Amino acid sequence: MKPQGVGAKKRSDASYLAHDWYKSLSDKQLAAYIRYLFIYFREGAGDWDSEAHTERRPHWDGGKDRFGTNYKSIWEKIAKLIKASDANPGLWVAAHFSDAFYSVRQSESKSLTANQPALLCSSMSLAVYKEYERTFDEQTNRQYTLAEASVATRYTITEAFNLPEDDHVLLVLCDTSHVNATPFFRHAFATYLDCPRAIKKFLWPAAVEYETRQALYDAFIEKNQTLDWIASPELKKEIVEIRKHWSRYA
């Protein structure tokens, strides 16, 4: 058996930053990528060798469950629908964990349930995807405004503690009650305020957030040139690593 990577053309790092990088993934790699993202968004498990990712789930992954019932893998069905819709797989999964998902479900009077893989290949999935794309700029703009306001307020108020600058920024950005920001924006402000510990702390969740929505974030930054700092080179480096992992997944 040929070892992984042998004979493959060396691919430049820049090619992993292309918006259509996923097109080079095989069906199996794409299915694994979707599976990881789904479990990450649903259960918050970041490490790809964590139990949440490594345990076999027959209902989703296919195979026999403990009752002896046979299932087919759902991930390949999702991948097939994404390809048929000419959609971005990362964005597809992210959309199903966003407000757009609830918005579309509510408009169709569907009940709220645990988000499960079958809902990613349902009749309303494409509508969820489109709605997410449509509202992304507005949502991101709002998220940025709220993040900026809450970070600024908390930063000023905590000046009373007289902490060293690096500690001060770390204290503010890690505050989950007073600071209303997604990991992506926490990481962005950590970079802006030059706090290495906060940068490191939010790097992974921010990278996954950015990686899944890269095309839309880049378009947003293009329209708002003054915010070009929100996607740092370090973040881009991290998404190259993430994509390399999936491109080499066997």
Place this chain on the structure above:
Amino acid sequence: MPSHGRFSNVPMDDVALTFAEMKALVRGLVRFPTVFKSALRVKFAPELFNGENEQGLYLFLIVYGTLYERYTNVTKDMFLSEIESMVQANTLAMGPVEADFLFGESENADGFIDFAFSAPARELDAQEQRAEKMYVENILRRFLNARLLKPQLKQLVSHSNDNTSPVDFQRLLDQFNKQAQDIKFVGNEAVNAAHMPDYGDTDKLILPPQFTPTTIGWIDNYIGGFRAGDMLGLLGPYAGGKTTMLTTIAIRLAQQYAANSHQKLAVYICYEDGAQKLNYTFYSAAAHIERAAFINKTPAEVWAGLSTRDNLKPYERRIPVNANAEILLCERDRWTAVQSWYNTNFVFLDFSANPDTGGRGNGGVHEIVATLENLIAQTGMEIGLVCIDYASLLLNREMAKNPNTKYQEQIWRQLQQLPDELKTLVAIPFKCTVVLAHQLAGSDIKNIPAYRHVSHFDAQGSKSFAENLHACMCLNKPDTEYHVSTINWSKIRFGRPATPYGLVQIDEDVVDVRQVDGEYYVNDLAKRIMRRDDTAPTAHNNVVVGPNESTRRRVMPNVDTFSDML
């Protein structure tokens, strides 16, 4: 100078009109032609100036009215020419007293004509002009009531004997009623408030007030923040966390005012409990100190018990302020750091009707207004936020003190009107946001499980409670397992969030409310709130086959899967 209005026990209309007011009225009619036009519609006539020394004003209005009828606008030159020609043509009889009054006693002295047509000493801004117009309208109303309506009523009554009444008595009364109404609204000309200004005119372009983020996720992520003049509702069940939520809002806003150097106050008004029972909640919310640190303790024990950096308490490792897990702030640090902004920007008004405060809390909305005005005068700061805890107690106390409503059992009408009253008397005049807490109906809420979302239609006392609110957030009771509650922004008059639903975790130990949609979700199938990594019942299109292949059964509802179409 007679004392008027709120500073006097005599109602305004009972005070006799003075000659100075009459002059101010006539001058006001010249300055505000729309008021004059409106006065003519309710049969205002120069003949009404029939009192002693009023002949000059009568003559002035004769000439002014003639010109107004012909040209609508009247200038001083037009007036002088017209009065001269009328006197020469003998259509206007003017004695020396009236001539002195109108033209001045000597050549250098100003007469009433100069006074009436004179411009104000300086240019008045829109607010001052509005105030002056209201002043003139008020004198006009009193004048018309005294000189037009009252004599007619007197005449009607005096013409009939004790045991008779005029024919068509009811019709005559209706007619007076109509005239009284017309006088009441004299000067209320219709103004189009939606004028479209010229392109680039920044002064006349009226825009909605801007949202100021509160830094609270469960508010900002739905309505974008607070706006000045907005009236918001917070509905929740008994002991469901309304006070904790209101406290969090007030403390967080005070903190924000301090951080941004806004000279504003976050005011918390509680009708339920006084300082003794609530202060420790505010301290807890501001300094993130667990409430247990204040319970059953003497002041000395409280100070001695606050943790230092060397002896942190176990709970301090889990609070959001210390979520970084590296720089852990102790209770003494936190207390000292918040004290300055807390004392400057947060005010608690104890309206629990206890004797220590002189029984404050029985006066309804007007008591709130008067207290806020005093607060502004005392502190020199503006009011940014008013949190009121809670609506039915505010109304019930006020109604119990009023003989007319003392025994009234239903408060639905007052409850429906309260948000409007608070909006018009507090939110708009003080340019602040008002958050009013109210209970959900006990009979309804007990049948709604914790994982469901409640709406303002479940409000206690009045289903129309939210009718006059700009936005209303409804909080359900917390679930017993995780103490997570559903929230539903069931009414938002501006914009529409992607979803009005969310989840919050109310921490009663260290007073705080966090949005936890990232950690928990509502599972309709399991009929409960679950952690995201909990094992959940699944609902998919597969048919579960039991150990015995013959017993094929569908165990869960079908999900509208698209996969079969591929």
